[in-house]
Amino acid sequence: MPTISEKGRNMPESPIRKLVPFAEEAQRAGKKVLYLNIGQPDIASPKVAIDAVKNLNRKVIEYSHSAGFISYRNKLAEYYRSVGIDVNADEVLITTGGSEALIFGFLTCFNPGDEVIIPEPFYANYNGFANVAGIKVVPVTAKIENGFALPDVEAFEALITPRTKGIVICNPGNPTGYLYTKSELEQLKDIVSRHDLYLFADEVYREFCYDGAKPYSVMNLTGIEDNVVLIDSVSKRYSMCGARIGAMISRNKELMATALKFAQARLSPPTLAQIASEAALDTPNSYFEEVIDEYVERRNIMVDGLNNIDGVFCPKPKGAFYCVARFPVDSTEKFCQWLLQEFEHNGQTVMMAPASGFYATPGLGVDEARIAYVLNKDALRDAVECLEEALKIYPGRLQVANHVTQERTA
Amino acid sequence: MPTISEKGRNMPESPIRKLVPFAEEAQRAGKKVLYLNIGQPDIASPKVAIDAVKNLNRKVIEYSHSAGFISYRNKLAEYYRSVGIDVNADEVLITTGGSEALIFGFLTCFNPGDEVIIPEPFYANYNGFANVAGIKVVPVTAKIENGFALPDVEAFEALITPRTKGIVICNPGNPTGYLYTKSELEQLKDIVSRHDLYLFADEVYREFCYDGAKPYSVMNLTGIEDNVVLIDSVSKRYSMCGARIGAMISRNKELMATALKFAQARLSPPTLAQIASEAALDTPNSYFEEVIDEYVERRNIMVDGLNNIDGVFCPKPKGAFYCVARFPVDSTEKFCQWLLQEFEHNGQTVMMAPASGFYATPGLGVDEARIAYVLNKDALRDAVECLEEALKIYPGRLQVANHVTQERTA
Numbered sequence: 001m002p003t004i005s006e007k008g009r010n011m012p013e014s015p016i017r018k019l020v021p022f023a024e025e026a027q028r029a030g031k032k033v034l035y036l037n038i039g040q041p042d043i044a045s046p047k048v049a050i051d052a053v054k055n056l057n058r059k060v061i062e063y064s065h066s067a068g069f070i071s072y073r074n075k076l077a078e079y080y081r082s083v084g085i086d087v088n089a090d091e092v093l094i095t096t097g098g099s100e101a102l103i104f105g106f107l108t109c110f111n112p113g114d115e116v117i118i119p120e121p122f123y124a125n126y127n128g129f130a131n132v133a134g135i136k137v138v139p140v141t142a143k144i145e146n147g148f149a150l151p152d153v154e155a156f157e158a159l160i161t162p163r164t165k166g167i168v169i170c171n172p173g174n175p176t177g178y179l180y181t182k183s184e185l186e187q188l189k190d191i192v193s194r195h196d197l198y199l200f201a202d203e204v205y206r207e208f209c210y211d212g213a214k215p216y217s218v219m220n221l222t223g224i225e226d227n228v229v230l231i232d233s234v235s236k237r238y239s240m241c242g243a244r245i246g247a248m249i250s251r252n253k254e255l256m257a258t259a260l261k262f263a264q265a266r267l268s269p270p271t272l273a274q275i276a277s278e279a280a281l282d283t284p285n286s287y288f289e290e291v292i293d294e295y296v297e298r299r300n301i302m303v304d305g306l307n308n309i310d311g312v313f314c315p316k317p318k319g320a321f322y323c324v325a326r327f328p329v330d331s332t333e334k335f336c337q338w339l340l341q342e343f344e345h346n347g348q349t350v351m352m353a354p355a356s357g358f359y360a361t362p363g364l365g366v367d368e369a370r371i372a373y374v375l376n377k378d379a380l381r382d383a384v385e386c387l388e389e390a391l392k393i394y395p396g397r398l399q400v401a402n403h404v405t406q407e408r409t410a
Numbered sequence: 411m412p413t414i415s416e417k418g419r420n421m422p423e424s425p426i427r428k429l430v431p432f433a434e435e436a437q438r439a440g441k442k443v444l445y446l447n448i449g450q451p452d453i454a455s456p457k458v459a460i461d462a463v464k465n466l467n468r469k470v471i472e473y474s475h476s477a478g479f480i481s482y483r484n485k486l487a488e489y490y491r492s493v494g495i496d497v498n499a500d501e502v503l504i505t506t507g508g509s510e511a512l513i514f515g516f517l518t519c520f521n522p523g524d525e526v527i528i529p530e531p532f533y534a535n536y537n538g539f540a541n542v543a544g545i546k547v548v549p550v551t552a553k554i555e556n557g558f559a560l561p562d563v564e565a566f567e568a569l570i571t572p573r574t575k576g577i578v579i580c581n582p583g584n585p586t587g588y589l590y591t592k593s594e595l596e597q598l599k600d601i602v603s604r605h606d607l608y609l610f611a612d613e614v615y616r617e618f619c620y621d622g623a624k625p626y627s628v629m630n631l632t633g634i635e636d637n638v639v640l641i642d643s644v645s646k647r648y649s650m651c652g653a654r655i656g657a658m659i660s661r662n663k664e665l666m667a668t669a670l671k672f673a674q675a676r677l678s679p680p681t682l683a684q685i686a687s688e689a690a691l692d693t694p695n696s697y698f699e700e701v702i703d704e705y706v707e708r709r710n711i712m713v714d715g716l717n718n719i720d721g722v723f724c725p726k727p728k729g730a731f732y733c734v735a736r737f738p739v740d741s742t743e744k745f746c747q748w749l750l751q752e753f754e755h756n757g758q759t760v761m762m763a764p765a766s767g768f769y770a771t772p773g774l775g776v777d778e779a780r781i782a783y784v785l786n787k788d789a790l791r792d793a794v795e796c797l798e799e800a801l802k803i804y805p806g807r808l809q810v811a812n813h814v815t816q817e818r819t820a
Binding site for chain 2: 001004005006007008011013014017040041043044049055056058059060061062063064066096097099100103107108109111112125128129132165166196197198226239240241242243244252254255258259261262264265266267268269271272273276
């Protein structure tokens with residue numbers, strides 16, 4: 001029997017999905033599982049997008065251009081201009097989800113063995129894409145105590161080696177919900193400029209900013225136009241995760257021409273989903289206003305609820321629909337599994353994603369979990385109540401005093 | 411400005427699409443271009459598939475399972491059983507087109523620097539996927555004189571090194587249309603078995619076999635179950651190229667579990683297209699009967715027409731909807747460009763894909779072109795007439811005698 005590749009063996013399993021068998025078991029045992037582990041919103045996709053699919057007026061589901069339908073690219077460029085990002089269709093490559101945009105970007109910019117610095121905790125699949133491209137992820141740690149703000153310049157500089165070729169950020173952030181300020185992004189610009197690095201920014205949660213906060217795009221950092229790659233997706237914006245339509249945007253012409261060669265090899269992004277995504281650009285503003293109001297209320301229920309539980313700490317994020325909370329437990333891996341296997345409250349339990357999978361530094365995040373507040377408000381209230389009750393009886397519960405001491409000496 | 415990666419620089423441009431600017435120019439000049447360069451059939455997608463999209467009954471375009479909807483995988487396994495390939499849903503991973511299936515397969519099975527042997531001429535994008543995985547394509551040459559039959563065992567054996575890890579075939583073949591016999595496949599089995607190689611078979615044209623020929627799947631080669639990976643796609647079968655739905659099938663459990671990790675990183679294949687593809691499995695047999703009758707007629711018009719032109723030779727393929735023909739010209743690169751730039755007959759001209767891009771051995775295929783007979787019969791008759799007229803006046807036309815002599819001494 002022939003052997004499996006090294007990359008195959010090194011490919012990480014999804015930390016978001018690895019508790020799934022326990023959740024399935026809990027459901028079989030009759031418990032209602034409140035799924036806070038995955039960023040699959042329950043929000044309806046825009047009617048204009050669904051209608052475009054239902055009114056499909058084609059006899060042949062044909063390839064599109066490898067870079068995506070030109071009508072879609074033009075309209076998407078218009079959308080970017082409307083949010084203050086001045087690009088044209090040539091600077092936009094339509095991809096099969098933000099995932100493919102990251103893979104094309106990594107393959108285009110980095111050689112095997114190159115290093116990219118990523119603030120941790122970070123979206124776990126960056127590890128997978130880095131593995132595909134054969135590059136090394138070098139984490140720079142953001143602290144829960146600071147609400148996961150950007151680590152300071154010195155922390156980045158200390159990690160830079162001759163092999164460092166890029167920095168990857170997610171803004172607003174998954175899993176933290178943290179929204180970088182303009183001054184934090186300018187700090188990144190200085191580092192990028194000083195060492196001539198690529199700066200990848202995953203801005204797929206752009207639309208979800210709260211409390212009056214406005215997102216600032218890396219595309220507006222002047223002087224590093226050839227270094228910047230914007231990653232985007234319709235998945236979260238329009239609650240169309242299953243469309244698998246994303247985009248890679250850059251003003252670096254050589255980079256875009258190279259990425260197009262990778263795109264040509266896979267022929268085209270999905271046609272039906274491009275039709276839906278192009279139509280989605282006509283989604284009325286009222287849709288986002290309602291969705292954002294909804295997420296603010298959900299965030300408040302979840303984050304305020306968590307902070308009211310004795311020993312739990314959760315910074316209040318300004319964006320996306322995730323938060324990372326610290327629990328007074330021995331290990332969130334164990335706690336999350338226990339919640340599914342051993343616990344129920346009024347017939348319900350909660351599924352969260354242990355945060356250790358979002359850190360690259362071993363040992364970090366062992367008492368943290370990522371929560372996606374993608375369920376309705378009543379379900380979120382039930383989830384908070386479940387967690388409060390669970391922490392009263394969880395065998396691995398730590399005393400807060402111990403826990404804080406542990407943290408300080410760590 | 412940061413540099414582009416080595417893989418990015420090495421990534422081949424599509425030989426199928428590189429004449430596109432000249433075709434666009436020809437169209438602007440008012441010529442009608444008969445596109446025989448790309449495998450985008452004009453055949454309608456099955457009504458059941460289009461209807462499934464139009465009757466979409468979902469409010470949220472959600473992720474599917476990373477391996478694809480289980481309902482689709484079950485039904486697809488049923489389809490395989492109906493064509494004599496005994497697999498279950500666990501042995502089927504739904505991918506974003508056959509392209510992604512090949513990338514996942516290569517990443518799962520091969521390390522950078524590993525070698526795979528591929529009979530040439532072969533589907534040019536295999537080069538791109540090999541480049542992504544960092545593996546080396548080692549061509550074994552099939553000859554137009556033999557109709558592109560499988561090269562003999564000795565030819566394979568001569569190429570095997572300690573780094574050889576696999577063989578990749580396309581059956582029926584793109585670009586040749588050649589259908590391997592059971593005995594050719596058993597010859598491959600012996601080589602695979604002797605050296606414990608992976609055997610990838612791209613069988614996306616399975617449905618398109620002519621003159622009573624039946625395809626024999628590598629999944630039915632006994633004794634090498636753990637070595638075989640089947641690549642499939644709905645693109646050609648249902649004329650749904652733009653769906654971007656394929657599949658990777660293997661009985662090797664470790665291989666499938668590893669491929670699933672790559673699949674998890676990119677979350678899921680496209681949801682809308684899976685709905686269409688699942689419905690397409692209910693396509694009545696009459697659809698295929700009509701389509702196959704149509705392709706046989708098209709093939710006959712094209713291949714017989716070509717062979718009737720003085721100095722042109724084209725083996726008559728038993729499958730797919732391509733053929734590779736030899737032309738009495740200095741270079742098909744030049745001839746194809748000249749057809750677009752300099753020639754017209756009754757206001758029309760022809761676009762073909764120069765075959766050199768389908769060979770990995772430099773210098774081969776310079777007088778061959780791939781033709782996709784994906785246009786209607788009248789258009790194909792016009793195309794043959796165009797080629798006949800063009801060869802009467804093309805400045806780089808060779809005398810047949812010279813040409814044959816050249817070939818014999820080459």
